[in-house]
Amino acid sequence: MLKQFYNKLYFLKNYFQEITVFSWDPEYTMRFHHVKSISHFSPIEVIREIKTSDTFVVGGELIDDSGGGLTFRLSKPFISKILGKKVIISAVSAKPIKFEVRKFLLRKILSKFELITLRDKFSYLYFKKLGLKNIHLVSDPAALIKSAPTSDIERIFKKYEIKKNKRIISVCLHPQFQQKRGWSVRKIYNEEILLEALPEAFDNLIDKGFQLIFIPTQISRVGDDRILAYKIRKKMKYKDSFKIIEELYSPEEIKGIIKQSELLLSMKFHPLVFAISEGIPTIAITCENLSRVKNFHKEMNLDRFTLNLDELTSKMIIKKVEDLVLFKSKIKSIIQLNAEKLKKRAQKNFKLIEKYIA
Template identity: 30%
Template sequence: MPSVVISGYYGFDNWGDEAILEAAATGLAGAVPGVEITVLSHDPAATLARHGLHAVNRSDPAAVWRAIRRSDMLVSGGGSLLQDVTSTRSLWYYLGVILMAQHLGKKVMLYANGVGPINRRLNRSLARLVLDRVPLITVRGPSSERLLRELGVTAPRVVVTADSAFAIEPAPLERVAAICEAEGLPDIGDHRQGRVVGVAVRPWRGSRNIERVVARAADYISGKLGYRVLFLPVHRRVDLAAVEAVRAEMQQPSYLLQGSYSAADTVGLLSRLRWILSMRLHPLIFAAVGGVPAVGLVYDPKVHEFLAEAEQVSVGPVERTTLEDILLGITEVEKDYSNRVVRLGQVVARFRERARLNNTLAAELLNL
């Protein structure tokens, strides 16, 4: 039976990355019948419990070596693994795993990667040396393709696809209703008549006042527009402090999603929102899959690229975002809501087709 090792930011209880893994594993299993999948995870037991996938400790070099040695192919991704904004250490880790697979003579695919930014000269040179020996790279946007060319990565086949999360099918309304009941959330209903708006924030070193600005915007959403506000801590251990800082600044009541759910459950829940205000990329993607418009706060080029390609409202860089910017974005969504929903459905259909291409290409490489 064919065997694949998947490397990524897994086992850290980040909704977005766990959704990427869920969609990638499901897609690969559909494209490659009988495939055996092993995940490099921060928490192998949690990965097994959540996804039903065998996993090894990503921080144990011997375990990683053995897993890759027994496999036919390494799948690196998806997500923004190859960048040095968060840290150089993480970039070196993912390049090191790829280099290990290459040393062992295994096939390697970069799967729906968001590449960059890679700013340091040494890191750019290392990325070029390692990635130029990868036979197949799929990227989730044109900017990643451009950066690879700028780095001098010319040998691999590079295909612009989409984030694997676009392939997720939302959970049915009955499941969403059960989540709302368990969480003590209001009945969400259908987003076109919905009265709940989602808000996703994260800490960011360049945005000292963003919590206060978002709090004022959330008060406007609740007090003036009459919507309930639901906060979504995507990476709980990282985002919760920022969420609570915003809620502490608010005058109006709000709700907080407490549990950790499957990607299908999360997409199902977000598909019932009226619209979403988000810094994080994957709540924007989840909402889009559910046909829900967005107002985006840009902290990273990947968020800007998605908002532009999906034709969603951007209020610009989070470092300079004002309350007036957010309120203008909200007004823009509300005044043309029905047309935005229709256009978003058309755009997402194209994203979903591109997301499925990741698995087709992986199967072709594995079967060579």
């Protein structure tokens, strides 16, 4: 996937001599990101690493209380604080906590940390409402990642027989299930809704002259985006015109592919950030468990192009694509303004980190 820590890791290497990542899949993390990694579920190794570190950074998390997740997410930074380490919560999102006891716990723990930055306005306002003082509104560092050179993208297009002279719609979808804390799996949405709406919508868009590219951002034992794409293609009339990228490319390359697109259809947060930062119009598909996608699109003044998955139909998708094409110049103007805002706020995040680790 576009690892939740990756966009921070990309820049944190400028500030720290050595970095160790706690991961669900350490082997994959080391192979793909070229960084030392240990399992979340090796307590002795985790504590050993914390003891020898100077700073503990949490990046890209969603802080909520789903399935006991609050305790799990805060346990390591809390231990780090007990051991006298600096703790930075960097560019996270948050969902409202339901129970007062958990709110109290969250407030007490987070108030001890040196720095907390939130990557969307809704999370920032929620933390402010909780009474936290050490918080700052920033953007996700994905906005600052540079697209891969055009020559690299042309190589990818050639491999998958993607035609640059055809109008491209890039697609990023979220798997139906999400692995939580290594041993449990949570159902995020009903996949059948997508399998009913998307094949018909994609065939219709291909009829209108569009070329569709599916871009996986997660291929690991934790999850594989391509499985859903294969199911969609199996139900399509124009199977050969729905190009599924089979391998996991770097964030720079994924951003470069999106940059060559006329628009992006996405259920995922980071591809949306990539698109907006490159001035590419977006359509977001969201549900209750993908609130950060909905919040991000709303903050970008693009809620008109946000689709509720539970009500999704092929006609709704086609209509949104047609509207984007019809109002392209107006939408582009909105997106360009948001792109500059995103980049400035993302730069602010690392200026704050630099200040607090000095």
